[in-house]
Amino acid sequence: MKPLPIAALLALFLSPTTGHSTRKSLRFGPRPITRFVTQPHSTSAAASAHPFDVARAFLHSYIDSEYFIRNDSYTDGNTGITHVYVRQLINGFEVADGNINLNVRDGQILSFGDSFFRGSPQSISSRPMMSHASYCGGLAHVSEAAAQTNTQVTFSDKTRARDEAYMRVCAQPLAAVKAAIARDSCSTCDELRRAALYFMIAAHPDELVVDALANEFEAVRHGIHVTHELDQDLRASFLVSGLPGALSPVKARVVYLQIPTESGNTKLHATWRLEIEMADNWYEAYMSVNEPSVIVSVIDWAADSPTPRLDGHLNALEAKIGMGPPGAHSKTGSYKVWKWGINDPESGERTVESRLYDRLASPFGWHTVSRGNNPEGSPKWVASDTYLNFTTTWGNNVFAQENWEGGQNWIGNRRPEGGKSLNFEFEYGVKDGIEKDPKEYADLSVTQLFYTTNMFHDLFYRYGFDEIAGNFQQDNYGRGGRDHDAIIANVQDGSYYNTASFMTPPDGQNPRCRLYIWNTATPYRDGSLDSGSVIHELSHGLSARLVGGPSNSGCLGWGESGGLGEGWGDFLALIIRSTSQEANADELTIGSWITNSTNGFNHSPYSTNATVNPSTYETLNEVEFRNLHGVGEVWAEILWVVLQEMIKVHGRSPTLFPPQQLEDGTTPIGDFYRPSQPRKPLVPKHGNTLMVQLVVSSMKLVPCRPSIFDSRDAIIEADRVLTGGENLCLLWKAFSSRGLGRDAKLHGGGPWDMGKHTNGYQIPEECA
Structure with missing residues (x-):
């Protein structure tokens, strides 16, 4: 292929691309030896002892390694348990998968999980024994192995899907990386820039872009810039800007990762830990420091529903959220919706619901954002003081809108208008067998998603998914956790058909929920109207923030752990539906x-x-x-x-x-x-x-x-x-x-x- 000039390469990123109906998603890595201990033998302390002191006393007798207690540790107001998150340090560097989580109450260690590295600090592997290539080698020898790639397909299309999945996540990326290595003229310089670029070559879904990056490797590398900073946890880190395909600067730092050896032991390997936000993925990637072209492990913070196969196109979605102080009161609204517990339009009639919000979970209602926390370019508001009251589907817990173009500019997209009375009643007018453009009822769809998401927020707040536990709010009202992470929820997203997705970054960054049109019936069906599927997606956010702590989104990335996230999503959707609507139902499905x-x-x-x-x-x-x-x-x-x-x-x-x-x-x-x-x-x-x-x-x-x-x-x-x-x-x-x-x-x-x-x-x- 003839190399593309840089201007042509840039044009590839600025124009829509055609491709697959399913997201390309890389996710693999070594799982460290992990154990969960209930009712451990530990020295008792006074019930009034500070939980961190109890934790430190236990750790002093339990481990020899250095560590630090993460600042997202917290006490659960529902149970009184303090969840203490501990990260291992060796030679001054974090062990990214070296975690201990301690559950403490009344001076006692109730239970704990442990994946600390137990070898010698000198047990460092210069070469990564685990890599993208070794993962793909394993896939090639396992029956139905493509299912582990998380490329979602129907079961009737297994053979074609298996072949295509292997091509997309293995054969094509590895070939592209090999081509880039041949054009990499500096094998010892700019390791971070090279690592970030090699990852993008492996991860980007568009083959034309990948070929251009590989063929213009040196020119692209020189256009990437690295700056030093302290991250929000005061760790020395780097920002990588100018990486094609990334929607925001890449956050990077050096960490150790535990990897298995051929002898069955475990060693440490130095890696670049990268956080890369892309149009349809949000990656936590680990690239070898010694061999920056090698992916050692990768987690995709995005989760999908299973989807049939249809043609679609890939576009970007970005979120730039402002910062500021807390907010205030908003009056309640009325919403004509399929009420909480009704699964879909065939399961019940719409009713007008009002006075819904929970006073503890949403003390200022669903339509208020404080001025300092309100994103720039937001819709107009009613009040003009510190507290901004909105008359559309814009509030502290969720920003809901259509995204017909599947693009980046969600802030300016269409939202229904409820007026000063916050009256959201819109017509549906869909009849079986008669075609109807979903855009005609987009206001209804956005209203439904806004309602469902807020109900989910308020319900699980009361069970312990609150600010300090990492829930999704633009303003945390000074009650702990990190602000600026209301859910960005898109209805009728134009980037795909027949799927749904939820991306969960760490606490303090906005997650993205995207619902799509389904062409499985006439007229087409809107995914935002199937509450079971919506609740399943929202539950990915809940489990990602709760398992391992609010600042660690990588605990359910793949394998059995990833499957648990899927199962929790189905179960919570089922229990909501069966409680509210079908008390005697014992045969329910999702989707x-x-x-x-x-x-x-x-x-x-x-x-x-x-x-x-x-x-x-x-x-x-x-x-x-x-x-x-x-x-x-x-x-x-x-x-x-x-x-x-x-x-x-x-x-x-x-x-x-x-x-x-x-x-x-x-x-x-x-x-x-x-x-x-x-x-x-x-x-x-x-x-x-x-x-x-x-x-x-x-x-x-x-x-x-x-x-x-x-x-x-x-x-x-x-x-x-x-x-x-x-x-x-x-x-x-x-x-x-x-x-x-x-x-x-x-x-x-x-x-x-x-x-x-x-x-x-x-x-x-x-x-x-």
Whole structure:
């Protein structure tokens, strides 16, 4: 191919590109040895001792390595547990996957997760034993291996999809990197610029752009600039600007990564840790310092729904959010929507809903942003003082709008206007079999997404996904955590068809939620109107911020851990739907309306009936389930079975929403909570509400990159610290009924091999 001049290369990034209907996504890496310990033996301290002092005393006796306590550690107001996040230091550098998370209450270490490197500080590998090439070599020898790439496809297209997936994430990127190496005239200089450019050559989805970057390697490298800075955690780091394909300057620093050796041991390897925001990906990538062309590990903070195959085009989406002080009150609105719990237009009628927002979660309503925190170029506002009250779908928790062009300029896009009365009532007018352009009802769609996202925010705030835990708010009202991360939610996004995605950067950066049109029926269907799918996507944000702490978005990146994120998303959508709408339903699916298919995204409906859904832990051995969404289906099915057992014993609440706080700041018990006890957290009394609390709390307890076993144990541990363990036997019996008993086993497992799963049905002796 003839090299392109730089001007032509720039034009490639400024013009729309045609390509695949599915995102290209790289995600692989070594999983360090990790363990989750419940009820550890530790020295008791006074109940009044500061949790950090308790943590330091434990660490002093437990490890020899240097470390620091991350500043996103926090105390959970719902449970009283302090979650302390510890990062390992060796030779003055962070071990990026060397984490300990300690769960502390009343002077005791309740449980902890540990992935610290245990070798000698001199055990440094000069060459990366794990790489993009070795990952692809493993894929080539594993049946149905392309499913592990997270390129989403329908099962009827497996063979073609497998071949195409391998080409997109392995063959083409590796060939392009090899071509770039041949044109790299300086093998020892500018390692960071070279590392960033090599990663973009491997990761960019457009083949023309990739070829241009590889052929013009030296010219492009000279156009990239590096500056030094201290990041928001006061760590020495770098900013890389001018990297083609990146929407914002790349954040970079040197860290160690744990990698396996051929002898089965573990060594450290020095890497450049890069945060690269792209149009359809947000990567946490690790490039070898010694060999900057080698990707050692990569996590994509974006998560997708499974999608059929259709042609689409790739475009950029960017967010530049201002900073400033807190905000104030906004009046309530009224919204004509499919109310909370109604899954889709075929499941119920629209009604006008008002007086919705939770006074604790959204104290100033859904339509107010403080002046200092309001993004530049925002819609017009009503008040002109410190508190900006908006009359459109713009507020502290979410900015919702259409994005028909699939482009970067979301701030100026169309939003429905509710007027000073905040009246959002718009016509739908869709009839089966009659074509209708979704743009004609875009105001309704944006309203629906705005409503669903705010309801999700307010509900899970009350279960512990609040500011200090890393939730999504433009203004945190001085209640902890980092501001400036309301959700950017796009309706009818024009960059793809037949999918949905959610990108979750660390706390203090705006996530992106994108919903698309589905051409699976006539007329086409709008993904924002399928609340189960929307809640699934929003749940990716919840789990990404809770597992491993608010500032670590890389804990659910791939493998079994990534599958847990998918499963939690399905389960939370199911429990919301079954509680609010279909109290007796035991056969539910995710995505059946938007896909226009009986089972939606699922192999079988979620059901306690083993004839309808026979999934057990061993189901993960089946080819169809050896991928992120397959793992998620099995995990969600097991949780669904556990939920029904909890409901049998504790009953079902007609709502998942706790009572509104009173003016004095107290929470009424009502029929929602058990009678309160001094110095004890409030405990939901019904099976469904208690299960939501246990699942949310368990996400905070598990280690980074958890396994299914870790997540099972964390739910049991959450019950122990919340109820004293009164549901111990119920939970073990329910888990074991689907093969997840104490003697269940996983043999093997790695970045490209999910191992062999063996059912176990053993329960504790006291439960026999």
